[in-house]
Amino acid sequence: MTQHFGRVICGGLFASAAMAGASSACELKIGVPAVLSGPAAQWGIALRGAVDFVAKETMEEGRLKIDGTDCAVSFVAIDSKYTAEGAASATNALAAEGIKVIVGPVGSPEVTGMKPVATRNGMVAMVNSFAKDSIGPKWPNMFHIGPGPSGWAGPIIDEGLKRFKFDTVAIVAPNDQGGTDIASVNAQIFKAKGVTPTEEYYQRGTTNFGPIVTRLLSANPGAIDLASTPAGDAGIIVKQLRQAGFEGPVFRLGGPGFEEIARVAGGVEVLKDFLWYEPVYRDENTKALDEKYKKLMGEERPENADFYRWTFAARMMVKAANAAGTVDDADKIAEAMRNLPVEDENIGKGHWIGQKFFGINQEMSYPFAIGVVQDGKVQPPIHAPAVAEG
């Protein structure tokens, strides 16, 4: 009996020691609320792939050291379904796991849903979204991975006006915050460039855009802007626009997704004249990143170009944790982030902006590119400098 009791005590002490050891081990756990289903899934897959890659890269190269000890990096991805409630629920689940560092989500409704939950649970986050209130003084630990259309739509419209003749545009987008915030900003910018805009919204979940296309074309627009319409929907709209006989240029002044849009539409030749926002300018450095991803992960990088932005964002989060000397104190990590230069080894240098638009200087800005298809042929992308404040 005494022997048995002794074994239990020894076992308990051993377990306690093991648990104490485990809890003191340094591990940065990154929460990833990402849309992994539905027509916007391509964006979430790029986000998840980037965080997965950065976690492995950080550990492989010992990039995160706290008190001289190499830290592990892991991540938990939950489908945020491109809805506010989906993202809120995913963030709650991440908070329940004790996660303090978030990279994601992608869309405006998601960011709207996750911000209060993340703030309430003392998290620091690097979010996307092109909403007018993506970040702000109310959410001091929220950072933005890059400017919305207010920053880059102007140069793309200028490029379109240089190549094609049009003075009216019909902007089509979903009728929720993920669509209306972007479409209304795009409309203002088109107007400022002397192009008369009309806005048309549709119910998310629409599968056949035949009637919407007929309505769009009844106004006889010179150009169409797909704004932030998910890539799957955008592909159908372009296909049906061309079937209906629309000959003008099509803009995609929203999130990236050119490859999927072209596939769903039925090929680049169906796109005919098409301009879109590419979040980064692809050169030898981004090619090196592609190769590094392939070597480390054993597969090609996620197709969507948002992969680059999320890689930048996740690396910045690791750098901030490193500089702050903590993996779970969100306030310290946020403070360290504010003092970091906006710089990535593959994507280039930029700067913090956002004070004028959001009231808080927590938006990363770096060079981007303008993608062009003309006469059904993909043209070399055009390099555009980092957006300056204002």
Place this chain on the structure above:
Amino acid sequence: METFIATGLIGVSLGSQYALLALGFTLIFGILGVVNFAHGGFYVMGGYIAYYCSVVLGLPYALALVIASASTAAVGWLLENLILERVIDDHQATLMVTLGFNLIIATAVLVIFGAESPEFTFPIDGVWRSGGIYIPYANMVVLGVCLVAIALVYWLVYRSNVGRAMRAMAEDRAVASALGMRTKVLFPFAFALATGLCGMTGALVTPILALSPHVGDPVLAFSFLTVILGGLGSVTGATVAAFIVGLVDSYAAVYLGGSKGALTLFVLVLIILVILPQGLFGREVRRS
């Protein structure tokens, strides 16, 4: 005027797609008394099988269409025989089984093919055009297939001995069995017919629109809406309702916009159901 006519043609085209989907849905309810929540899943399955056969394996599209229809019918037959038949009298159990099967299909497709839409286009890509009026040839094919399918289903259900037997079983399974009708053969047959129709619709429509693991979700919603409007279990009701839904959807979206158009459709259906709770052809609703 051209816009009005073009909108009507789009409405008919939409209606034919909804009719193909609603026929299978209403057949399963009308004969088996099962609300098939895996309907959208069979649509997705049909689309991906056709894609795999025609794009990955390089088979002719027509053959891919036949394989997709036959495969989804076979899966439906197995589902009914192996699982649903055991719980056929328990409405909650059939609902859970079909809902679960829908999730299994969506997840399997996601794992095998990934979340991104593949390039899958209809083999005929031209457009018939006259002034501002146009119809893609692909939509004409869908409309033609739809009319043939409606005629065949109508003949099968209302004019053939198999159909009479199925309707007798729908009325009273115990009495029909006592009279020698073989429920263990006819129920799986009806289920396979319905899922085969759904798979065929997926194989026909996804190359015209888009193919992804979750394109079945709105399909289920529209099938449900159409069948409830027509009267659950009524083949005639489902067909008429499908074209009404297609036309209202089209005209409302064109003249009121995408947001108000969707709202108009649901409000109209709501009003009709308040006046006719059994649906437009509700006399043929299956008696519980």
